[in-house]
Amino acid sequence: MALHGARLSPLMSNVYYPEYLQLDKILNAQALESEKHGRPAHDEMLFIVIHQAYELWFKQILHEVDSVSRLFADHHVDDNGGELNIAVHRLERVRTIIGVLVHQMDIMETMTPLDFLDFRDLLRPASGFQSMQFKVLEARLGLRMEKRHGRQYYTSQLKPEHKAQIEALEHMPTLLELVNAWLERMPFLDARYWPADEAPFFQRLEELYSSTLVQGEEGNAALWRKVFVEGDTERALSPKACRHALFIMLYRDEPIFQLPFRFLQVLLDIDEGLASWRSRHLNMVHRMIGLRVGTGGSTGKAYLRGAMESHYVFSEIADLSSFLFERRKLPPLPASLRKATGFALEA
Numbered sequence: 391m392a393l394h395g396a397r398l399s400p401l402m403s404n405v406y407y408p409e410y411l412q413l414d415k416i417l418n419a420q421a422l423e424s425e426k427h428g429r430p431a432h433d434e435m436l437f438i439v440i441h442q443a444y445e446l447w448f449k450q451i452l453h454e455v456d457s458v459s460r461l462f463a464d465h466h467v468d469d470n471g472g473e474l475n476i477a478v479h480r481l482e483r484v485r486t487i488i489g490v491l492v493h494q495m496d497i498m499e500t501m502t503p504l505d506f507l508d509f510r511d512l513l514r515p516a517s518g519f520q521s522m523q524f525k526v527l528e529a530r531l532g533l534r535m536e537k538r539h540g541r542q543y544y545t546s547q548l549k550p551e552h553k554a555q556i557e558a559l560e561h562m563p564t565l566l567e568l569v570n571a572w573l574e575r576m577p578f579l580d581a582r583y584w585p586a587d588e589a590p591f592f593q594r595l596e597e598l599y600s601s602t603l604v605q606g607e608e609g610n611a612a613l614w615r616k617v618f619v620e621g622d623t624e625r626a627l628s629p630k631a632c633r634h635a636l637f638i639m640l641y642r643d644e645p646i647f648q649l650p651f652r653f654l655q656v657l658l659d660i661d662e663g664l665a666s667w668r669s670r671h672l673n674m675v676h677r678m679i680g681l682r683v684g685t686g687g688s689t690g691k692a693y694l695r696g697a698m699e700s701h702y703v704f705s706e707i708a709d710l711s712s713f714l715f716e717r718r719k720l721p722p723l724p725a726s727l728r729k730a731t732g733f734a735l736e737a
């Protein structure tokens with residue numbers, strides 16, 4: 391910001407860099423426990439700064455995810471007005487930030503286990519496990535309480551007001567639920583667009599898919615029915631939503647589906663990015679504290695491994711790749727649908 395010396399127009403306020411960024415607060419927010427206890431530990435500064443940097447990025451991620459959820463929450467995503475484009479753009483930013491968060495573990499690993507032991511005992515019971523923003527992010531994306539690994543201690547280390555805040559999120563729609571509703575609203579498979587003298591389109595897809603199954607995949611035919619026809623209360627995505635998601639994935643080269651496809655892709659990127667972060671964090675924790683329990687009261691490495699394996703939010707979308715088959719086998723889209731998709735389609 392190079393405002394000094396410049397003549398200010400009447401509309402311009404005299405913004406001063408350190409004040410604008412409130413650096414007096416941020417740069418004075420590193421209170422080392424080890425210093426308070428009269429045994430300063432050099433690496434505690436790094437430990438605090440890195441957690442604060444993570445929390446700032448979590449804040450930005452939540453800012454983006456919440457804005458995308460709001461776009462979807464009014465039951466109308468205006469594709470022609472660019473709303474889907476905005477959603478994709480913001481979620482791609484989230485993906486990029488998560489990439490930085492994964493690499494930031496490199497800095498944490500410049501601290502050795504012995505350096506950590508210089509102050510670790512002073513931190514109990516504080517832990518990243520009490521990161522409200524991380525918990526809010528998981529919940530806002532779509533991780534419901536009953537699906538959590540280690541539910542018994544998930545909120546046990548939180549102050550009552552934070553616990554209440556997390557529990558209140560259980561009553562709010564998650565991004566995953568909003569995506570399900572958006573997929574359900576898609577009109578592409580409506581009978582009006584498909585020739586009345588042919589078998590229903592999705593039935594034809596099922597036959598095509600079945601014809602691609604090889605030995606050992608006999609069970610996939612039943613899986614198809616469960617995912618696209620019958621549904622299952624355990625699943626987050628309804629059969630109707632899954633039919634449209636598969637349709638987008640199969641016809642993703644069509645201009646109208648390119649953006650919806652990128653949207654589905656970036657959700658998977660975010661899931662994969664968070665899983666990479668969990669994996670880096672887990673490995674770092676293992677070499678830092680071995681098999682000892684966490685300061686947050688969990689089993690430590692075992693908890694983190696369980697969370698890494700079971701906290702994917704959008705895995706039902708990734709599962710749909712099981713039902714893809716070669717482009718050359720795809721039936722061409724009917725003219726009536728092509729014509730309709732050339733214009734505004736309500737979604």
Ligand code: HEM
Nearest residue numbers: 444517518519521524675678679684685686687688690697
């Ligand atoms: C010396 C470095 C670190 C150690 C030894 C460590 C250790 C742990 C352990 C053992 C847990 C499990 C919960 C518990 O405490 O019982 C945990 C959870 C967590 N930590 Fe760390 N951590 C470290 C650095 C970080 C950093 C830099 C972040 C960045 C924000 C972080 C964020 C988290 C989060 C978000 C959780 C909850 C994960 C979940 O519930 O899936 N940790 N950490």
